[in-house]
Amino acid sequence: xxxxxxxxxxxxxxxxxxxxxxxxxxxxxxxxxxxxxxxxxxxxxxxxxxxxxxxxxxxxxxxxxxxxxxxxxxxxxxxxxxxxxxxxxxxxxxxxxxxxxxxxxxxxxxxxxxxxxxxxxxxxxxxxxxxxxxxxxxxxxxxxxxxxxxxxxxxxxxxxxxxxxxx
Numbered sequence: 001x002x003x004x005x006x007x008x009x010x011x012x013x014x015x016x017x018x019x020x021x022x023x024x025x026x027x028x029x030x031x032x033x034x035x036x037x038x039x040x041x042x043x044x045x046x047x048x049x050x051x052x053x054x055x056x057x058x059x060x061x062x063x064x065x066x067x068x069x070x071x072x073x074x075x076x077x078x079x080x081x082x083x084x085x086x087x088x089x090x091x092x093x094x095x096x097x098x099x100x101x102x103x104x105x106x107x108x109x110x111x112x113x114x115x116x117x118x119x120x121x122x123x124x125x126x127x128x129x130x131x132x133x134x135x136x137x138x139x140x141x142x143x144x145x146x147x148x149x150x151x152x153x154x155x156x157x158x159x160x161x162x163x164x165x166x167x
Contacts, residue, residue, distance in 0.1 A: 047162045058131060136163045 130138075132153050139149045146164070150157045 043158050044162075047156070047159050050159055051162065051166075054132070133163050133167075136160055137167050140164055 132155065136149050136153060136155075139152060140146075144152070146157050146160050149155075150160045153160070
């Protein structure tokens with residue numbers, strides 16, 4: 001009777017060790033998975049931080065362009081103000097007012113339309129400054145792999161993958 005009891009205890013102990021080993025393996029898999037998740041989250045945070053830094057740089061460039069254009073408009077406004085002041089001075093001195101030339105309305109519209117198109121083309125060419133994000137998307141559409149794009153743009157592969165996912 002004791003031998004049967006000892007065999008039964010031995011078998012139950014073996015089964016319990018087996019289940020303990022299974023639980024330990026499951027627990028280690030979850031720990032590895034958690035470490036992998038943390039590493040991926042850190043990579044994502046780094047990539048998003050780089051992406052946000054690029055957006056901030058582009059925003060700063062845009063602000064600089066806008067301030068440069070407004071300064072240029074302010075200069076032209078100041079120049080026209082000076083011209084109108086000179087015209088007032090010449091009128092006060094008794095000189096005849098400046099001669100104004102009139103053109104037919106169609107000619108004015110034609111020149112205005114041409115100058116508008118020219119200004120529009122210049123603005124479009126200035127605004128189409130290709131950034132790394134646009135270049136990455138173009139290279140990907142041309143059939144380049146993520147590794148090749150990363151080498152060309154000198155960026156990380158994870159960052160290029162994020163750019164392509166966010167497009």
